Amino acid sequence: MAARFGAVADASDALDPTRIPRHIACVMDGNGRWAQARGLPRTEGHRAGEHALFEVVDEALELGVEWLTVYAFSTENWRRPRDEVRFLIDFNEDILLRRRDELNERGVRIRFVGRRNWRVPRRLIRRMDEATELTRRNRRLTFTIAFNYGGRAEIVDAVRSLIAAGTPADKVDERRIARHLYDPEMPDPDLVIRTSGEYRISNFLLWQLAYSELYFTEVLWPDFGRRELVAAIRDYQQRERRFGAVDGG
Numbered sequence: 725m726a727a728r729f730g731a732v733a734d735a736s737d738a739l740d741p742t743r744i745p746r747h748i749a750c751v752m753d754g755n756g757r758w759a760q761a762r763g764l765p766r767t768e769g770h771r772a773g774e775h776a777l778f779e780v781v782d783e784a785l786e787l788g789v790e791w792l793t794v795y796a797f798s799t800e801n802w803r804r805p806r807d808e809v810r811f812l813i814d815f816n817e818d819i820l821l822r823r824r825d826e827l828n829e830r831g832v833r834i835r836f837v838g839r840r841n842w843r844v845p846r847r848l849i850r851r852m853d854e855a856t857e858l859t860r861r862n863r864r865l866t867f868t869i870a871f872n873y874g875g876r877a878e879i880v881d882a883v884r885s886l887i888a889a890g891t892p893a894d895k896v897d898e899r900r901i902a903r904h905l906y907d908p909e910m911p912d913p914d915l916v917i918r919t920s921g922e923y924r925i926s927n928f929l930l931w932q933l934a935y936s937e938l939y940f941t942e943v944l945w946p947d948f949g950r951r952e953l954v955a956a957i958r959d960y961q962q963r964e965r966r967f968g969a970v971d972g973g
Protein backbone atom coordinates (compact mmCIF):
# COMPACT_ATOMS: atom_id res chain seq x y z
CA MET A 725 0.00 0.00 0.00
CA ALA A 726 2.69 2.48 1.05
CA ALA A 727 4.55 1.89 -2.21
CA ARG A 728 1.49 2.78 -4.22
CA PHE A 729 0.97 6.04 -2.38
CA GLY A 730 4.66 6.89 -2.75
CA ALA A 731 4.62 5.97 -6.42
CA VAL A 732 2.16 8.67 -7.47
CA ALA A 733 4.30 11.13 -9.51
CA ASP A 734 6.73 12.76 -7.09
CA ALA A 735 6.59 12.88 -3.30
CA SER A 736 4.80 16.24 -3.14
CA ASP A 737 2.01 14.72 -5.21
CA ALA A 738 1.55 11.66 -3.02
CA LEU A 739 -1.64 11.29 -1.07
CA ASP A 740 -1.55 11.05 2.69
CA PRO A 741 -2.77 7.49 3.32
CA THR A 742 -3.97 8.49 6.79
CA ARG A 743 -6.34 11.12 5.40
CA ILE A 744 -8.26 9.32 2.70
CA PRO A 745 -11.90 10.47 2.84
CA ARG A 746 -14.09 7.77 4.30
CA HIS A 747 -17.08 8.69 2.16
CA ILE A 748 -16.86 10.28 -1.30
CA ALA A 749 -20.01 11.33 -3.16
CA CYS A 750 -20.08 12.27 -6.86
CA VAL A 751 -22.50 14.31 -8.93
CA MET A 752 -21.71 12.74 -12.28
CA ASP A 753 -22.53 15.66 -14.55
CA GLY A 754 -21.73 16.68 -18.11
CA ASN A 755 -22.55 13.54 -20.08
CA GLY A 756 -24.89 15.36 -22.44
CA ARG A 757 -22.39 18.12 -23.20
CA TRP A 758 -19.61 15.57 -23.72
CA ALA A 759 -21.71 13.85 -26.39
CA GLN A 760 -22.94 17.06 -27.99
CA ALA A 761 -19.36 18.30 -28.37
CA ARG A 762 -18.73 15.19 -30.47
CA GLY A 763 -21.89 15.51 -32.53
CA LEU A 764 -23.36 12.47 -30.77
CA PRO A 765 -26.77 12.01 -29.14
CA ARG A 766 -26.83 12.78 -25.40
CA THR A 767 -27.37 9.13 -24.60
CA GLU A 768 -23.88 8.33 -25.94
CA GLY A 769 -22.56 10.60 -23.20
CA HIS A 770 -24.32 8.50 -20.58
CA ARG A 771 -22.86 5.39 -22.14
CA ALA A 772 -19.37 6.92 -22.03
CA GLY A 773 -19.90 7.80 -18.37
CA GLU A 774 -19.82 4.13 -17.37
CA HIS A 775 -16.07 3.97 -17.96
CA ALA A 776 -15.48 6.96 -15.68
CA LEU A 777 -17.71 5.45 -13.01
CA PHE A 778 -15.77 2.20 -12.86
CA GLU A 779 -12.41 4.00 -12.93
CA VAL A 780 -13.61 5.80 -9.82
CA VAL A 781 -14.77 2.55 -8.22
CA ASP A 782 -11.37 0.95 -8.98
CA GLU A 783 -9.43 3.84 -7.50
CA ALA A 784 -11.70 4.03 -4.46
CA LEU A 785 -11.07 0.33 -3.84
CA GLU A 786 -7.32 0.77 -4.15
CA LEU A 787 -7.21 3.80 -1.88
CA GLY A 788 -9.36 2.16 0.78
CA VAL A 789 -12.30 4.54 0.52
CA GLU A 790 -15.10 2.90 2.53
CA TRP A 791 -18.18 4.58 1.06
CA LEU A 792 -18.72 5.83 -2.49
CA THR A 793 -22.06 7.35 -3.46
CA VAL A 794 -23.00 8.43 -6.98
CA TYR A 795 -25.91 10.47 -8.24
CA ALA A 796 -27.35 8.50 -11.15
CA PHE A 797 -30.87 9.91 -11.55
CA SER A 798 -32.57 12.73 -9.68
CA THR A 799 -36.23 13.23 -8.85
CA GLU A 800 -36.02 16.18 -11.27
CA ASN A 801 -34.53 14.16 -14.14
CA TRP A 802 -38.04 12.92 -15.03
CA ARG A 803 -38.41 16.32 -16.71
CA ARG A 804 -36.09 15.18 -19.51
CA PRO A 805 -37.32 13.95 -22.88
CA ARG A 806 -39.08 10.59 -22.62
CA ASP A 807 -36.50 8.79 -24.70
CA GLU A 808 -33.63 9.98 -22.53
CA VAL A 809 -35.45 8.96 -19.35
CA ARG A 810 -36.15 5.54 -20.82
CA PHE A 811 -32.52 5.19 -21.86
CA LEU A 812 -31.30 6.07 -18.38
CA ILE A 813 -33.60 3.53 -16.74
CA ASP A 814 -32.63 0.76 -19.15
CA PHE A 815 -28.95 1.67 -18.98
CA ASN A 816 -28.89 1.56 -15.19
CA GLU A 817 -30.56 -1.83 -15.26
CA ASP A 818 -28.09 -3.04 -17.86
CA ILE A 819 -25.09 -1.85 -15.82
CA LEU A 820 -26.39 -3.65 -12.75
CA LEU A 821 -26.77 -6.91 -14.66
CA ARG A 822 -23.36 -6.67 -16.33
CA ARG A 823 -21.38 -5.46 -13.33
CA ARG A 824 -22.92 -6.94 -10.20
CA ASP A 825 -20.87 -10.15 -10.19
CA GLU A 826 -17.55 -8.42 -10.69
CA LEU A 827 -18.42 -5.88 -7.98
CA ASN A 828 -19.45 -8.69 -5.69
CA GLU A 829 -16.19 -10.55 -6.26
CA ARG A 830 -14.27 -7.43 -5.35
CA GLY A 831 -15.97 -7.03 -2.01
CA VAL A 832 -18.28 -4.19 -3.00
CA ARG A 833 -21.60 -3.83 -1.20
CA ILE A 834 -24.18 -2.26 -3.52
CA ARG A 835 -26.95 -0.12 -2.07
CA PHE A 836 -29.50 2.34 -3.35
CA VAL A 837 -31.00 5.54 -2.05
CA GLY A 838 -34.00 7.26 -3.59
CA ARG A 839 -37.76 7.14 -3.73
CA ARG A 840 -38.56 3.54 -4.60
CA ASN A 841 -42.32 3.64 -4.67
CA TRP A 842 -42.74 6.46 -7.15
CA ARG A 843 -42.30 6.10 -10.92
CA VAL A 844 -39.41 3.62 -10.87
CA PRO A 845 -40.34 0.59 -12.99
CA ARG A 846 -40.84 -2.59 -10.99
CA ARG A 847 -38.26 -4.44 -13.02
CA LEU A 848 -35.54 -1.97 -12.09
CA ILE A 849 -36.55 -2.19 -8.42
CA ARG A 850 -36.17 -5.95 -8.70
CA ARG A 851 -32.66 -5.58 -10.16
CA MET A 852 -31.74 -3.17 -7.38
CA ASP A 853 -32.96 -5.59 -4.74
CA GLU A 854 -31.08 -8.47 -6.36
CA ALA A 855 -27.82 -6.49 -6.43
CA THR A 856 -28.30 -5.39 -2.82
CA GLU A 857 -29.03 -8.93 -1.69
CA LEU A 858 -26.15 -10.47 -3.67
CA THR A 859 -23.58 -8.10 -2.17
CA ARG A 860 -24.96 -7.42 1.28
CA ARG A 861 -22.25 -9.28 3.17
CA ASN A 862 -19.40 -7.39 1.49
CA ARG A 863 -17.51 -4.87 3.57
CA ARG A 864 -14.63 -3.51 1.50
CA LEU A 865 -16.51 -0.65 -0.17
CA THR A 866 -20.16 0.38 0.07
CA PHE A 867 -21.16 1.65 -3.35
CA THR A 868 -24.44 3.53 -3.15
CA ILE A 869 -26.35 4.52 -6.25
CA ALA A 870 -28.73 7.45 -5.82
CA PHE A 871 -31.55 6.68 -8.22
CA ASN A 872 -34.79 8.65 -8.33
CA TYR A 873 -33.12 10.52 -5.53
CA GLY A 874 -33.88 14.03 -4.29
CA GLY A 875 -32.57 15.50 -1.06
CA ARG A 876 -35.85 17.24 -0.32
CA ALA A 877 -37.86 14.12 -1.12
CA GLU A 878 -35.62 12.18 1.27
CA ILE A 879 -36.31 14.64 4.09
CA VAL A 880 -40.05 14.55 3.34
CA ASP A 881 -39.96 10.75 3.38
CA ALA A 882 -38.04 10.79 6.67
CA VAL A 883 -40.62 13.09 8.25
CA ARG A 884 -43.45 10.88 7.00
CA SER A 885 -41.73 7.85 8.43
CA LEU A 886 -41.19 9.57 11.79
CA ILE A 887 -44.87 10.51 11.97
CA ALA A 888 -45.96 7.05 10.86
CA ALA A 889 -43.84 5.62 13.69
CA GLY A 890 -45.81 7.77 16.12
CA THR A 891 -42.81 9.89 17.15
CA PRO A 892 -43.91 12.65 19.55
CA ALA A 893 -42.84 16.18 18.53
CA ASP A 894 -40.49 16.64 21.47
CA LYS A 895 -38.63 13.43 20.55
CA VAL A 896 -37.70 14.69 17.08
CA ASP A 897 -34.02 15.57 16.97
CA GLU A 898 -31.19 15.36 14.45
CA ARG A 899 -30.23 11.81 15.41
CA ARG A 900 -33.76 10.58 14.97
CA ILE A 901 -34.25 12.29 11.63
CA ALA A 902 -30.97 10.76 10.43
CA ARG A 903 -32.26 7.33 11.46
CA HIS A 904 -35.23 7.73 9.12
CA LEU A 905 -33.21 8.67 6.02
CA TYR A 906 -33.05 6.18 3.14
CA ASP A 907 -29.85 4.59 4.46
CA PRO A 908 -29.45 5.28 8.17
CA GLU A 909 -26.03 3.59 8.17
CA MET A 910 -24.54 5.91 5.57
CA PRO A 911 -22.01 8.30 7.13
CA ASP A 912 -22.07 11.92 5.96
CA PRO A 913 -19.87 12.43 2.89
CA ASP A 914 -16.44 13.86 3.63
CA LEU A 915 -15.88 14.93 0.05
CA VAL A 916 -18.40 15.74 -2.67
CA ILE A 917 -17.19 16.01 -6.25
CA ARG A 918 -19.19 17.69 -8.99
CA THR A 919 -17.97 17.59 -12.56
CA SER A 920 -18.79 19.72 -15.62
CA GLY A 921 -18.25 23.21 -14.18
CA GLU A 922 -21.65 23.53 -12.54
CA TYR A 923 -21.40 25.03 -9.09
CA ARG A 924 -24.49 23.66 -7.44
CA ILE A 925 -25.78 20.74 -5.42
CA SER A 926 -28.91 19.98 -7.50
CA ASN A 927 -30.82 18.44 -4.60
CA PHE A 928 -28.14 15.86 -3.72
CA LEU A 929 -27.86 14.61 -0.11
CA LEU A 930 -29.07 17.90 1.37
CA TRP A 931 -29.17 16.63 4.93
CA GLN A 932 -25.87 14.78 4.78
CA LEU A 933 -23.82 17.55 3.10
CA ALA A 934 -23.96 19.91 6.09
CA TYR A 935 -20.19 19.79 6.63
CA SER A 936 -18.88 18.05 3.53
CA GLU A 937 -15.94 19.47 1.62
CA LEU A 938 -17.03 20.43 -1.91
CA TYR A 939 -14.83 20.00 -4.96
CA PHE A 940 -15.83 21.32 -8.37
CA THR A 941 -14.06 20.59 -11.62
CA GLU A 942 -14.63 21.64 -15.22
CA VAL A 943 -13.95 18.09 -16.42
CA LEU A 944 -17.04 16.48 -17.94
CA TRP A 945 -18.00 13.21 -16.27
CA PRO A 946 -17.03 10.87 -19.18
CA ASP A 947 -13.50 12.37 -19.02
CA PHE A 948 -13.24 11.90 -15.26
CA GLY A 949 -11.09 9.03 -14.01
CA ARG A 950 -8.54 7.81 -11.51
CA ARG A 951 -6.20 10.79 -11.95
CA GLU A 952 -9.01 13.27 -11.45
CA LEU A 953 -10.18 11.41 -8.35
CA VAL A 954 -6.68 11.50 -6.90
CA ALA A 955 -6.49 15.25 -7.68
CA ALA A 956 -9.78 15.81 -5.84
CA ILE A 957 -8.56 13.86 -2.81
CA ARG A 958 -5.28 15.77 -2.83
CA ASP A 959 -7.24 19.03 -2.76
CA TYR A 960 -9.37 17.64 0.08
CA GLN A 961 -6.26 16.77 2.06
CA GLN A 962 -5.26 20.42 1.99
CA ARG A 963 -8.50 21.53 3.60
CA GLU A 964 -8.92 22.24 7.24
CA ARG A 965 -12.22 20.90 8.56
CA ARG A 966 -13.41 22.88 11.52
CA PHE A 967 -17.06 21.87 11.93
CA GLY A 968 -17.80 25.26 13.38
CA ALA A 969 -15.10 25.12 16.03
CA VAL A 970 -11.92 27.19 16.31
CA ASP A 971 -8.47 25.91 15.25
CA GLY A 972 -6.84 23.93 17.98
CA GLY A 973 -9.82 24.70 20.23
Ligand code: IPE
Binds near residue numbers: 754
Ligand atom coordinates in the same frame (compact mmCIF):
# COMPACT_ATOMS: atom_id res chain seq x y z
C1 IPE B 1 -25.36 13.78 -15.97
O1 IPE B 1 -25.13 14.30 -17.22
C2 IPE B 1 -26.16 12.50 -16.01
C3 IPE B 1 -27.52 12.63 -15.48
C4 IPE B 1 -28.07 13.71 -15.01
C5 IPE B 1 -28.33 11.43 -15.52
P1 IPE B 1 -26.18 15.25 -17.93
O2 IPE B 1 -27.09 14.40 -18.74
O3 IPE B 1 -26.84 16.13 -16.95
O4 IPE B 1 -25.23 16.08 -18.89
P2 IPE B 1 -25.31 17.63 -19.17
O5 IPE B 1 -25.26 18.32 -17.85
O6 IPE B 1 -26.60 17.87 -19.88
O7 IPE B 1 -24.12 17.91 -20.02
Ligand code: IPE
Binds near residue numbers: 753
Ligand atom coordinates in the same frame (compact mmCIF):
# COMPACT_ATOMS: atom_id res chain seq x y z
C1 IPE C 1 -27.65 16.31 -11.30
O1 IPE C 1 -27.35 16.69 -12.59
C2 IPE C 1 -28.28 14.94 -11.30
C3 IPE C 1 -27.41 13.84 -11.65
C4 IPE C 1 -26.13 13.90 -11.92
C5 IPE C 1 -28.04 12.55 -11.68
P1 IPE C 1 -28.37 17.55 -13.48
O2 IPE C 1 -27.71 17.75 -14.78
O3 IPE C 1 -29.70 16.90 -13.48
O4 IPE C 1 -28.48 18.90 -12.63
P2 IPE C 1 -28.84 20.36 -13.12
O5 IPE C 1 -30.13 20.28 -13.86
O6 IPE C 1 -27.74 20.83 -13.99
O7 IPE C 1 -28.93 21.15 -11.85
Ligand code: MG
Binds near residue numbers: 753754755
Ligand atom coordinates in the same frame (compact mmCIF):
# COMPACT_ATOMS: atom_id res chain seq x y z
MG1 MG D 1 -26.36 17.94 -16.17
